[in-house]
Amino acid sequence: MALTTIGFDADDTLWHNERFFRLTQARFEEMLAGHAEPAHLHESLLAAEKRNVGAYGFGVKGFTLSMIETAIEVSEGRVPATVIGEILAAGREMLAHPIELLPAARRAVEALSGQFRLVLVTKGDLLDQERKLAQSGLGELFDAVEIVSDKHAETYARVFSRHGTGPAEAMMVGNSLKSDVLPMLEAGGWGVHVPHEMTWALEHAPRPEGHPRFAELTDLGGLEALITRIG
Template identity: 80%
Template sequence: MTLTTIGFDADDTLWHNERFFRLTQARFHDLLADHAPADHLEERLLAAERRNVGHYGFGVKGFTLSMIETAIEVSEAQVPASVIAEIMAAGREMLAHPIELLPHARATVEALSGQYRLVLVTKGDLLDQERKLAQSGLGELFDAIEIVSDKRAETYQTVFARHGTGATEGLMVGNSLKSDVLPMIEAGGWGVYVPHGLTWALEHADPPLGHPRFAELPDLSGLEALVTSIGRARKSE
């Protein structure tokens, strides 16, 4: 038993993402200020996102459609067409926003590339995720790219069997306990949590404190040392 394959989440693990959603949501609040207070809008929008994620998937397009749906609901179908147009424009701006890598992302991926099989495992809109990966300049460092509709234990079992030696010999690192850590541990692998600071409400979960295959790092700079220590510990078992 050894550690052969490392999976990386993309959004808010390798590059900024959630903060653009927050900025757009603040703009949405301003556009609908005459129809509902900000806290009520936030609740209604989150409810719409929860309803719609199974239909539209994760990412900017589903978020934009949920904003439009919420605008129609809170205005009792009286929202002006100009406001709908501005919401759509905000969504297009998000889809064109330049990528900004998080600290230590490039150095960490470069350090681990060649030592382990590296797999990018990200969920969201296919075209948008491909665009962000291309702009990041990190694509050639990965042995495989998986853009998935959701992240469950079965997802990681399939991905790590396809591109590695199975989930039990794999590690997944990401900023979401719900999507990156808990299902990977359920699949039999390591889950490494790297908090981002801004996390979508639907990604919140409790950490599996005390689990032997759970680790938390303040940022990506400590990942290489952690991976090395896991490898040594497993060789000594």
């Protein structure tokens, strides 16, 4: 079947995101240095994020709440209010950080715009994702934007049926095997993995070796040629 629709993930596919979480986590470890070792803080924070993602969702706000919860936990309730204030300030800084596009992101989207229906499919906080898309300057190149609470096969079936001709004639491009590739393959579409140097631990998953609709690129610069070969 010919491709009619191309979906793009946003964070760490079109623009940098995880690096800001890592920088904030390093600051968090400094704030709590008197209460726990960095390794213990890292494990505790990751456990809190995993525990809370169903309630808080993905993104900066959930991350900030998980940092506060972890600070209270590792300090046995003795964390000073000033540190809580610093954590909240760090979260606000993340929400205001300017967008930095990844190499070849603009070129790839511009090259495909007009040839295919382009859909941005991203998880995270609604206001923050809208802000980042507006700052990216890519918004007008997309035919549709879907900001979802999570990404499953049913999500892609719904999105690509609503904005295209169904998942069988669609491709999803992203840095997360767990969220962007595996559920899209399950829905019957193409899943293209573009690895990022930093990927959140909760997004790791095994590669679908041998799957006929799986492809992997070093960067978005090779996307147009891949689509030409498929078509």
